[in-house]
Amino acid sequence: MTPLAQRRLNQFTSNKRAYRSLWIFLTLFGISLFSEFVANDKPILMYHQDELWMPVLVDYSEKELGGELDARAAYWDPYVENLVEGSGGWMLWPPIRFSYRTADMYLGGPAPRAPNSRHWLGTDDAGKDTLARLIYGFRISVLFGLLLTIISASIGVAIGALQGYFGGVVDLLGQRVVEIWSGLPILVILIILASIVEPSFFWLLGCLAAFSWMSVVAVVRAEFLRTRNFEYVRAAKALGDNDLSIIVRHVLPNAMTAALTFLPFILSGAITSLTALDFLGFGLPAGSASLGELLNQGKRNLQAPWLGLTGFITVGVMLTLLIFIGEGIRDAFDPRKTISGSGFK
Amino acid sequence: MTNRLIEVTDLSVAFADNAVVEGVSFHIDEGETLALVGESGSGKTVSALSIPQLLPYPYAGHPSGSIKLMGEELMGAGDTKLLAVRGSEISMIFQEPMTSLNPLHKIGRQVTELLVLNNVLDKRSANEKVRELFDLVGLDDSIRVDAYPHELSGGQRQRVMIAMALAQEPKLLIADEPTTALDVTIQKQILELLQSLQERLGMALLLITHDLTVVRSLAQRICVMNSGRIVEEGNAKQIFTAPEHDYTKHLLAAEFLSEPPKADSASETIASIDNLEVNYVIGRQWFGRPKTLAAVKGVSLEIKAGHTLGVVGESGSGKTTLGMAILRMLPSEGQIVFMGNELSSLKAKDMKRFRKDLQIVFQDPYGSLSPRMTVSQIIGEGLRIHSPELDEFERESIVRDALIDVGLQEDMLKRYPHEFSGGQRQRISIARAIVLRPKLIVMDEPTSALDVSVQSQIVDLLREVQAKYDLVYLFISHDLKVVRALAHYLVVMKNGNVIEQGEAGQVFDSPKEAYTRELMDAAFSPLG
Numbered sequence: 077m078t079p080l081a082q083r084r085l086n087q088f089t090s091n092k093r094a095y096r097s098l099w100i101f102l103t104l105f106g107i108s109l110f111s112e113f114v115a116n117d118k119p120i121l122m123y124h125q126d127e128l129w130m131p132v133l134v135d136y137s138e139k140e141l142g143g144e145l146d147a148r149a150a151y152w153d154p155y156v157e158n159l160v161e162g163s164g165g166w167m168l169w170p171p172i173r174f175s176y177r178t179a180d181m182y183l184g185g186p187a188p189r190a191p192n193s194r195h196w197l198g199t200d201d202a203g204k205d206t207l208a209r210l211i212y213g214f215r216i217s218v219l220f221g222l223l224l225t226i227i228s229a230s231i232g233v234a235i236g237a238l239q240g241y242f243g244g245v246v247d248l249l250g251q252r253v254v255e256i257w258s259g260l261p262i263l264v265i266l267i268i269l270a271s272i273v274e275p276s277f278f279w280l281l282g283c284l285a286a287f288s289w290m291s292v293v294a295v296v297r298a299e300f301l302r303t304r305n306f307e308y309v310r311a312a313k314a315l316g317d318n319d320l321s322i323i324v325r326h327v328l329p330n331a332m333t334a335a336l337t338f339l340p341f342i343l344s345g346a347i348t349s350l351t352a353l354d355f356l357g358f359g360l361p362a363g364s365a366s367l368g369e370l371l372n373q374g375k376r377n378l379q380a381p382w383l384g385l386t387g388f389i390t391v392g393v394m395l396t397l398l399i400f401i402g403e404g405i406r407d408a409f410d411p412r413k414t415i416s417g418s419g420f421k
Numbered sequence: 422m423t424n425r426l427i428e429v430t431d432l433s434v435a436f437a438d439n440a441v442v443e444g445v446s447f448h449i450d451e452g453e454t455l456a457l458v459g460e461s462g463s464g465k466t467v468s469a470l471s472i473p474q475l476l477p478y479p480y481a482g483h484p485s486g487s488i489k490l491m492g493e494e495l496m497g498a499g500d501t502k503l504l505a506v507r508g509s510e511i512s513m514i515f516q517e518p519m520t521s522l523n524p525l526h527k528i529g530r531q532v533t534e535l536l537v538l539n540n541v542l543d544k545r546s547a548n549e550k551v552r553e554l555f556d557l558v559g560l561d562d563s564i565r566v567d568a569y570p571h572e573l574s575g576g577q578r579q580r581v582m583i584a585m586a587l588a589q590e591p592k593l594l595i596a597d598e599p600t601t602a603l604d605v606t607i608q609k610q611i612l613e614l615l616q617s618l619q620e621r622l623g624m625a626l627l628l629i630t631h632d633l634t635v636v637r638s639l640a641q642r643i644c645v646m647n648s649g650r651i652v653e654e655g656n657a658k659q660i661f662t663a664p665e666h667d668y669t670k671h672l673l674a675a676e677f678l679s680e681p682p683k684a685d686s687a688s689e690t691i692a693s694i695d696n697l698e699v700n701y702v703i704g705r706q707w708f709g710r711p712k713t714l715a716a717v718k719g720v721s722l723e724i725k726a727g728h729t730l731g732v733v734g735e736s737g738s739g740k741t742t743l744g745m746a747i748l749r750m751l752p753s754e755g756q757i758v759f760m761g762n763e764l765s766s767l768k769a770k771d772m773k774r775f776r777k778d779l780q781i782v783f784q785d786p787y788g789s790l791s792p793r794m795t796v797s798q799i800i801g802e803g804l805r806i807h808s809p810e811l812d813e814f815e816r817e818s819i820v821r822d823a824l825i826d827v828g829l830q831e832d833m834l835k836r837y838p839h840e841f842s843g844g845q846r847q848r849i850s851i852a853r854a855i856v857l858r859p860k861l862i863v864m865d866e867p868t869s870a871l872d873v874s875v876q877s878q879i880v881d882l883l884r885e886v887q888a889k890y891d892l893v894y895l896f897i898s899h900d901l902k903v904v905r906a907l908a909h910y911l912v913v914m915k916n917g918n919v920i921e922q923g924e925a926g927q928v929f930d931s932p933k934e935a936y937t938r939e940l941m942d943a944a945f946s947p948l949g
Contacts, residue, residue, distance in 0.1 A: 080837070307789035308799075311853065314748055315803040316776030325802075329793040 087408040094404020101397045108215035115172035115208035118151050124165035132170075152178070172196075174205035176212040176365035188373075188380040198382040200373045206386055212365035214390065217347050220281065224346040225339055227285040232292025233328075233335055239293070240300020240331075241323050247297070254290050262287045263352070270358040277360060284349055291342065292335055299331035337409050340402030344395050351391060367391055424491070426451045426592055426625050427472060432486030434467050434476065442468050442649045444485070449593065454619065454626040456636040456657075458672070459646035460872035461843075465629050468646070469595050472627075473511045474503050491592075508539060512586040516598035518578035522570040528581050529566030535588055554584040559614055576607035580614065587618065594619075595627045600635060604735040604899060605943040612639060631872055633676050634945075637661060645669045675874040678906030681925070682884065684728045691860060691893055692724040692747070697755035699739070699746045699917075716742040718917040719755070724861065729887070729894040731908025731925060733901060733940065739917040740897045744863040747895065748779050760860065777807045780854035784866035786846035790838040796849055797834040800824065803857045823856040824849075826889070828882060844875035848882065855886055863895045868903050880906050901944040905929055913937050 089095050113120055118131040124141060131151060138145040141159055149156050152173065160167055174180060174195075180203045183189055187203040197206040239250040266283055273279060303309060304327060312322050353359035354368020355375075367387055374384025427449040434442040442464040449455045457465040470476050472488055474495060488495045490510060495503070515521050523531060529551050536547040551566055558580040570578060579599065586594055596615065600608040616639060619626050628640060636643060636657070643660045645653040645668065653666040664670045697720045704712040717739045724730050732740045746753040749764055749772055757764040764775060780803075783789040790799055800820045804811055811819070821831045827848040838846055847867060854862050864883070868876040880903060886892060898904050904911070904925075911928040913921045913936070921934045932938045 080839070307783040307785055308791040310750065311781060311783065311789055311850070312802065313750060314776065314779070314781045315853075315857075316773040316806050317802070321806075326791050326794075330791065 084408040088404050091404045091407060094400050094407075097397045097400035098404070101394075101401060104214065104394075105218050108211050108218070111211045111215050112170075112175075114170055115174060115176070115205070115211050116170045117173060117175045117178040119167040119169050121168040122160060122165065123167075124160045125163065152181070172205065172208050172211075174208045176204065176209045177363060178205065178208070179203045180205065188377055188383060190380070191382055197386050198380065200370070200383060201377055201380075206370070206383060209365040209370060210367075210386060210390055213367045213370060214394070216277075216360070216365060217350060217367050217394070220277070220350050221343045221346040223281055224284055224288060224350075225343045227281070228289040228342065228346075229292050229335060229339060231285065232289035233296050233332075235289065236293040236296025236335075237300055237323055237328060237331070240297040241304050241319070241327060243301065243304070247301075250293075250297075254293055257287070258290045260287070262349075263356075266353060267356070267358050275359065275361065280350070280353065280359060284346065288342065288346065288349070291345075292338060295334040295338060296331055299334045300327055303327045303330050333409050337402075337406040340398055340405055344398040344402070347391075347394065347398070424451050425449075425489075426453075426491060427627075428487075428489040429468075429472070430487050430489075432468060432471060432488065433484045434464070434471055434481060435484055436481050440484070440649065442471075445646075445649075445651050447644050447651065447654065449625050449627060451592065452619070452623045452625055453642065454628060454640045456628040456630065456640035456643045457646055458630060458633065458636055458643055460631055460672075460874060462648070463646040464649040465646045466597055469597060469627055469629050472593075472595065473507045473513070474498070475507075475513075508535065508591070509541075509589040510591055511593045511595065512589065512591040513595040513597065514579070514582045514586050514599050516601050518575050518582055518602060521582050522578055524570050527567045527569055528573070529568075532581070532585050532588055535585060539589065541589060550588070551584070554588060555581075557587065557618070558584045559610075560584070574607075575603050576610060579603065579607075579611055583611075583614065583618070587622070590622065591624060593625045593627060595629070597629045598631070599628075601630070601632065605901070606735065606939060608635070609943040615639065633672065633873070645672065671874060675877040676902070678877055678880055678902060680905070681729065681907050681909060682888070684725075684909045686725075688726040688728070690723045691726045692757070692759045693722070694724075694747060695721050695756040695758070697721070697743070697746055697753055697757065699742050699751055699753045716917055717746060717753070720914075720917075720919050722912055722919070722922065724893055724895065725910070726893060727887075727891060728909045729896050729907045731904040731911045732895065732897045732914060733899065733904055733911065734914035735899060735940075737916070738914040740914050741865055742917075743914070744781070744865055744895055744897050748781060748863055777803070777857050778860040779863070780857065780859040780861070781863045781865065782847070782850045782854050782867045784869050786843040786850065786870055787838075789850050790846055792838055795835050795837055796824070799838070799849060800852050800856050803853065807857060819856060820852075823852040826855060826886060827852045842875075843871050844878060847871060847875075847879055851879075851882065851886065855890060855892070858890060859892070861893045861895065863897065865897050866899070867896075869898065869900060876903060883907060901929075901940065913940065 107114060112132055116132055120130070120132045122129040122131055129136060131149070136149050138147060138149040138156065141149055141156065142163075143149070143156065143159055151157070151167065157167070180195070180199060183199065183203050187199055188201045189195055189199045189203070191198040195205050195207070197210065199205055200209065235250065239247045269283060309322060309326055312326050317326075350359060350366070351368040351371070354366040355372050357372065359368055360366050367390060370383060370387040371391070374380075374387050377383055425448055429448065430446045432442060432445045433440060445464070445468050447455065457469060459465045467476065471483065472495070483496060486496060490506060495506065522528065529548070532551045532554065533544065533547040536542045536550060537544055542550055548566070555566065560577060560580050570581075573581065599615065600611050603611060612635060615626065626639075628636065630636060640657045642656050643654070644651045645660070645666065647668045653660065653664065653669045660669060661673070664673055697717055698715065699717040700713040700715050702711045703714045720743060722730070732743060734740045742751065745751045747757055749757070749767070753765065755765065759775065759779070762775070764772070767775075797817060797820050800823055801816050804816050804819060817834070821834065824831055824834065829845065829848055829852070838849070841849065850867070867883075868879050871879060883894065884907070887894065894907065896904060896907050908925040911923065911925040912919055913928065913934070915936055921928060921932065921937045928937065929941065932941055
């Protein structure tokens with residue numbers, strides 16, 4: 077690691093709020109990555125007929141387990157439970173016995189159910205466990221946000237680099253295109269498109285990426301405009317280096333700092349967009365676990381405050397953590413703060 | 422018996438925990454000129470800024486010391502006291518006239534504001550006073566009081582700064598490198614102004630500089646500083662004629678560079694430039710011809726093998742533009758013939774073949790190395806482009822040789838530029854240029870940003886490398902002393918034209934043109 081990177085890392089870790097936020101966020105995200113093992117309507121591991129089964133990874137039919145139906149085994153069904161445990165086997169369940177799409181058949185009352193020992197955060201109006209939906213929804217939000225950030229940052233950096241490096245007519249035209257493009261009302265366009273195409277994860281990702289690369293362009297372009305006249309760039313030209321190589325090897329590494337500080341904020345923006353679309357009902361296909369859908373449930377069922385509160389607290393905490401991390405990264409890259417941390421200005 | 426104005430005893434300054442000045446004592450009498458001389462990082466500016474307590478406290482601190490202004494202690498004095506002292510008793514002018522003035526305010530207003538805010542004068546009499554001050558610092562009536570800073574030249578801005586500093590008739594003027602950013606001829610005018618003002622107003626002057634020529638003509642007493650200490654103190658004549666401390670001797674020796682080694686005058690011409698013109702487009706209308714500014718106007722010259730061609734002139738004379746145009750880094754008209762090949766008509770792709778033979782070293786040792794590449798990557802870059810057949814091991818061994826050629830150690834290969842001093846960085850730039858074994862290197866002010874003693878080392882290095890690899894330099898500089906030490910042939914430029922050219926010795930000893938004489942005068946004997 078270069079001394080500069082080391083200094084930035086030290087600066088980041090010495091910012092307690094950002095550092096702790098990062099760890100909390102990583103823990104939550106890490107857990108949610110293994111959602112299938114945390115909240116599922118299938119056992120993780122099962123001992124049955126002297127064999128180990130892994131229902132969480134493999135779909136077994138009830139017949140294979142010695143039952144009657146030639147369909148996917150429903151492990152929550154007392155019949156299947158009896159089948160396994162009655163013959164001396166055992167089942168290792170995840171801590172939450174419901175998946176995001178499991179409608180609980182033994183609710184014991186009308187949905188939505190308030191929190192109880194069976195459903196820690198209650199259920200929504202289709203009898204699905206809120207906590208399970210929350211965990212899956214968190215995962216899809218963060219993954220969506222990360223992918224969107226990577227894609228829009230790549231597009232933004234590439235376009236900003238070309239504009240800034242070549243300047244002149246390229247820059248002039250590029251800036252006009254960016255201005256017109258960023259003037260389009262994104263939500264309205266997505267709503268119109270959603271009435272033509274059935275939205276899916278990647279379809280949404282593509283649409284949002286098409287509109288979210290502009291914020292990076294501005295910073296990268298500005299850095300390139302500044303850097304392209306530096307003497308080390310002119311020295312590279314004098315060495316006979318071609319434009320692509322100068323951009324990638326000489327200018328880009330110096331312009332990335334500005335773009336990097338933007339990424340956590342783009343990430344939280346991306347998560348917010350997805351949540352908003354889901355809330356409005358133009359997001360992920362019906363039935364998917366998502367935070368926006370959870371908030372929408374809360375709005376529709378004001379008599380069940382646990383739905384709205386869960387959604388609100390989760391989105392609030394997640395965005396707050398991301399902003400704290402973002403601030404930490406921004407400060408770590410700030411050269412004035414990396415001198416000694418004593419605030420010499 | 423004159424009165425003590427400032428008495429500094431045992432002053433130390435520390436930033437965070439780094440001591441930068443240790444136990445410095447000096448005094449300034451009324452009406453006297455004291456010079457603090459030293460290289461960058463020697464603590465001279467920091468010592469001077471301590472007097473009006475202008476350091477970034479509390480990041481900076483004084484572990485010890487006392488500063489007395491006419492017997493009154495300034496160290497640890499309250500803000501009210503210090504505010505009363507700053508400007509009215511002690512004022513300052515800085516090095517950079519471009520950034521010392523607020524670009525959004527008229528110059529007159531910036532001076533009046535100072536007088537009105539300090540309750541010296543009311544608004545109307547302040548306006549009169551400003552006109553008076555502008556006359557005093559030699560800003561004639563053509564400079565309007567309501568001009569904006571960008572309308573003025575560097576020298577004029579420095580005059581405005583001086584007017585501002587003098588507004589409250591201070592007893593001490595601290596001048597921090599007042600002429601470093603200015604052209605030689607302007608430098609001379611500013612120095613003359615400072616000297617005459619001092620005589621007329623009877624104020625004391627604390628001059629901070631690395632430029633011994635400036636000191637020689639202005640200072641009565643000199644303190645030589647080196648790494649935070651005063652190593653020698655004495656009156657000017659004594660220090661220049663009989664320096665005692667080794668460091669002072671070293672500084673003085675660095676100033677006098679020897680003549681360049683002889684070059685064979687019969688050697689062949691490797692490049693000839695004929696009627697070269699460079700026009701910058703400065704404005705474009707929708708219809709009609711673009712507006713242009715001629716930066717280089719019809720320059721013709723020849724460059725001979727083994728020679729150094731010096732190009733001198735003030736800023737804006739087109740000397741850097743000329744160098745860039747010869748390297749075909751700028752569009753130009755006219756002929757550039759290099760080793761029998763016509764370069765001016767080549768396309769960028771065909772030009773690549775010649776890039777290997779034509780290299781450049783820039784002025785700014787901080788801007789010319791990419792901060793995110795290691796020394797080995799920076800020097801190896803040219804090899805990567807021109808000798809892609811080399812494997813990593815071969816490339817590194819060539820890079821290592823180049824590094825040793827420029828007097829650096831091979832364990833520096835994996836380090837990043839920010840770990841090096843200005844002089845070392847300039848060596849890295851030179852290594853980057855010579856690693857390809859070029860024929861011609863354009864040196865664009867390679868020593869201007871360096872301290873005098875480092876300058877002389879770089880000059881020695883350039884000579885050494887030139888002899889070893891039979892290089893031709895196109896040496897662009899405004900510093901005539903350095904040019905004299907290197908150039909065999911001299912071209913004097915002004916406003917894009919060649920004023921005079923000829924054998925270096927001849928031009929230096931008996932300049933034909935008035936402008937050349939003026940330049941020589943200003944450079945070698947600032948105040949007669």
